[in-house]
Amino acid sequence: MSQQGAALQSYNNELVKCIEDLCLKRDELNKQIRQEEEEKSKLQNDIRILTERLSRINENLARKMASKNEFDKTIAETEAAYMKILESSQTLLNVLRKEAGNLSKATESKNPAPKEN
Template sequence: MVSQAKKTDYTQNLILCIEELKTNRDCFNKQIEEISNEKLEIEKELERLNRELDKVNEGLSKKIEAKSGFDKAIEETESAYKKILETSQTLLHVLKREKMSLKSEQD
């Protein structure tokens, strides 16, 4: 049979182990709370960054659309200018031919 002193010793050891477990649990509870708070802060910051990203993407889309408008205007203007040059060359050629024709008629 176990003596009363040993029972008391077992009881004290058991109480100490339980207290140590509770201390460890409390430490983990505190860490969990700190990590949970940090997680909430990160989630809030992530939401803010996502809103900011949406604004940047919207602005970027508008700039890209505006650039496309410039590209189209430049392309149309260059094409029209090329046609004007071609027409001018044709006109100059016709005028030179007419001048030669008129000059030969005068002679």
């Protein structure tokens, strides 16, 4: 009977050791789970912060692009108006030169040059 008792004691010790090993593994796994849950929470917070930041940047970009488009439109309209002014100035200059030439011819024919003796 003592041999059976020793075997039973040996099995009991082994069983207790196995249970202790399982508890240690479970505790280590719980520690890893907590660490990963903390990391997950941190990452989710980072994602939320980055998403908000991205949204603000997108809004700023949209406003700036609209302003840039207004600048482009104003510049194009101003350049077109300026080109019309240049064309009108050139036309006016040509007309003025022609009229000045006509006036010069008219005054020369009315006032003949004095004859030298």
